[in-house]
Amino acid sequence: MKQAKAIRSHSSGAALKEWKKNYDLYLFLLPAVAFFVLFSYIPMGGLIVAFKDYNIFQGVWGSEWTGFENFKEMFSILEFAQITRNTLVLNLLGLLICFPAPIVLALMLNEVRAKVLKRVSQSLLYLPHFMSWIVLGGIVYAVLSPKYGIINEILRWFGMNEIYFMADKGWWIIVYTLSAVWQSAGWGTIIYLAAITAIDPSLYEAASIDGAGRIRKIFSVTLPSIMPTIVILFILAVGNMVSIGVEQPLALANAVVGDVSEVISTYVYRVGIKQGEFGLTTAVGLVQSVINLVLIVTANHFAKKAGGEGIW
Amino acid sequence: MSALRTASKRKSAINRLSPGEAAFGIVVYGTLIFFTLACLFPFVNTLANAFSSSNAIQTGKVLLWPVEFQWDSMRMILADNSVIRALLVTVYLTAVGTALNLFFTVITAYPLSRRDLKWRGLFMKFMVITMLFSGGMIPLFLLVKSLHLLNTLWALILPGLISAFNVIIMKSFFQALPDELREASIVDGCGNIRYLVQVVLPLSGASLATIGLFYAVGHWNSYFGAVLYIDNPDLLTLQVKLRNILLLSQMDTSMEQMTMQSNFTVIQESLKAAVIVVATVPILVVYPFLQKYFVKGSLLGSVKG
Numbered sequence: 001m002k003q004a005k006a007i008r009s010h011s012s013g014a015a016l017k018e019w020k021k022n023y024d025l026y027l028f029l030l031p032a033v034a035f036f037v038l039f040s041y042i043p044m045g046g047l048i049v050a051f052k053d054y055n056i057f058q059g060v061w062g063s064e065w066t067g068f069e070n071f072k073e074m075f076s077i078l079e080f081a082q083i084t085r086n087t088l089v090l091n092l093l094g095l096l097i098c099f100p101a102p103i104v105l106a107l108m109l110n111e112v113r114a115k116v117l118k119r120v121s122q123s124l125l126y127l128p129h130f131m132s133w134i135v136l137g138g139i140v141y142a143v144l145s146p147k148y149g150i151i152n153e154i155l156r157w158f159g160m161n162e163i164y165f166m167a168d169k170g171w172w173i174i175v176y177t178l179s180a181v182w183q184s185a186g187w188g189t190i191i192y193l194a195a196i197t198a199i200d201p202s203l204y205e206a207a208s209i210d211g212a213g214r215i216r217k218i219f220s221v222t223l224p225s226i227m228p229t230i231v232i233l234f235i236l237a238v239g240n241m242v243s244i245g246v247e248q249p250l251a252l253a254n255a256v257v258g259d260v261s262e263v264i265s266t267y268v269y270r271v272g273i274k275q276g277e278f279g280l281t282t283a284v285g286l287v288q289s290v291i292n293l294v295l296i297v298t299a300n301h302f303a304k305k306a307g308g309e310g311i312w
Numbered sequence: 313m314s315a316l317r318t319a320s321k322r323k324s325a326i327n328r329l330s331p332g333e334a335a336f337g338i339v340v341y342g343t344l345i346f347f348t349l350a351c352l353f354p355f356v357n358t359l360a361n362a363f364s365s366s367n368a369i370q371t372g373k374v375l376l377w378p379v380e381f382q383w384d385s386m387r388m389i390l391a392d393n394s395v396i397r398a399l400l401v402t403v404y405l406t407a408v409g410t411a412l413n414l415f416f417t418v419i420t421a422y423p424l425s426r427r428d429l430k431w432r433g434l435f436m437k438f439m440v441i442t443m444l445f446s447g448g449m450i451p452l453f454l455l456v457k458s459l460h461l462l463n464t465l466w467a468l469i470l471p472g473l474i475s476a477f478n479v480i481i482m483k484s485f486f487q488a489l490p491d492e493l494r495e496a497s498i499v500d501g502c503g504n505i506r507y508l509v510q511v512v513l514p515l516s517g518a519s520l521a522t523i524g525l526f527y528a529v530g531h532w533n534s535y536f537g538a539v540l541y542i543d544n545p546d547l548l549t550l551q552v553k554l555r556n557i558l559l560l561s562q563m564d565t566s567m568e569q570m571t572m573q574s575n576f577t578v579i580q581e582s583l584k585a586a587v588i589v590v591a592t593v594p595i596l597v598v599y600p601f602l603q604k605y606f607v608k609g610s611l612l613g614s615v616k617g
């Protein structure tokens with residue numbers, strides 16, 4: 001018996017030892033392994049549907065293999081160019097406006113001495129984050145309603161005509177972006193404020209001695225100190241360039257602005273799930289996931305090269 | 313001599329506000345107050361609408377508080393069976409879902425927080441990959457369908473059971489507990505499971521509350537999952553019910569109502585506001601707690617796991 005154990009190689013002996021020592025912890029991990037395999041890795045395998053002409057009755061394995069047909073079809077339909085453009089436009093606008101907003105707000109909040117204003121502001125700015133897009137969308141439509149909405153009431157008061165905000169393509173995009181800021185600014189502000197309060201106060205004192213005013217201090221001390229946080233959040237934002245959540249567009253869209261409001265995710269929902277074109281929309285989803293991955297890896301790579309830290 | 317001069321110069325520099333700095337202060341305070349109020353205003357306006365008369369809303373008189381106060385819209389909503397049902401479904405979903413979420417997140421995060429666990433790096437990579445790449449909406453839908461989970465609440469609970477992001481946050485928290493605690497407990501002959509239950513969990517109140525609230529808010533607010541997987545009208549969640557009510561009347565208002573229907577439409581405005589209020593009140597009630605723990609949670613999250 002003892003000889004048999006000795007013959008067994010060192011590596012399996014070490015593995016066995018590890019198992020014996022912590023088997024209960026590994027068993028704890030088992031549900032998570034099962035979960036991720038089932039709900040993350042198997043759907044990744046399900047991407048194979050992109051290469052097939054999926055038929056509900058034949059299922060995934062029985063459906064006919066069509067290679068890149070779905071992809072070719074995807075690039076040729078008019079809507080694909082449109083939804084890609086919409087996704088990019090909305091995301092770029094979001095990046096341009098939603099990304100800096102919490103930084104600016106956090107910087108401003110940091111300048112406020114009155115603790116009461118600081119806390120009250122934070123609490124209130126944070127509130128929209130906890131509302132679902134159904135609620136937020138409902139409020140947006142009500143406030144901007146041409147007949148009953150407050151904004152148009154104010155416009156009428158000034159003698160101007162009503163603006164049909166949600167029915168006008170240009171305005172819709174603006175409303176979409178601003179409501180995204182409304183919903184997300186408070187959240188980002190908390191994170192940046194946390195980073196700002198972690199800055200060593202002696203840096204500010206040194207700046208004062210050098211004669212820096214408040215504005216100068218912001219640019220020379222605060223901003224550089226929170227750069228790592230900004231970079232990480234930026235990488236995450238860029239990594240989401242091609243994917244856009246489905247909840248906000250779905251909640252704010254209506255039939256009139258379909259040309260600008262249909263994004264990749266809503267398209268996949270509409271044409272894929274509701275119309276059953278599984279092969280085509282899986283192909284769309286696959287392209288989207290791949291581009292996202294490339295973007296996030298690239299952004300992370302450049303962030304590290306620039307001397308900072310990446311996400312991994 | 314020069315030290316004295318520098319010191320007094322510094323002191324007076326702090327006391328004297330240059331015009332530029334004063335203007336700066338005004339801009340900062342002004343902008344902050346404006347944005348805070350702008351953030352708040354739509355909610356207050358909606359709340360006011362929910363209790364205002366149809367006439368007042370139609371003539372645009374409602375701003376910050378109800379004009380021509382009425383209870384009817386609220387009463388209609390709260391007495392509606394399908395709304396009550398949706399509310400109960402959502403409460404059940406949130407309670408059960410969050411409990412399961414927390415349980416599985418904790419038992420996943422704890423082993424990963426143990427530095428002496430040899431294969432944890434492997435598992436971490438395994439988990440992080442799922443955060444970077446996903447199969448997308450269609451494969452997931454097909455999977456849920458083939459598991460016969462359509463039209464059940466499990467379709468809303470299982471696919472999101474463990475959030476890798478939340479596991480990382482909780483892991484960070486566990487890791488912040490001092491190693492000496494574990495070492496001392498080993499001396500006392502305490503096994504892994506006992507240590508988790510009797511030492512780690514009692515100390516993790518803040519983290520459990522934070523992650524729990526993350527999950528709970530997610531469940532309360534989610535609607536796309538329900539739209540995707542459920543079409544049984546008895547199983548609608550509150551947000552989906554809200555969406556149906558809003559969409560239905562959205563169609564009416566965008567079609568330029570004729571006078572005959574205008575009353576119906578206007579009452580709809582107040583009704584819509586009332587449903588929104590009903591869907592939001594629970595969140596608002598929990599908000600002070602959310603506040604306290606979410607801030608802590610974001611701090612944890614901003615530290616690299």
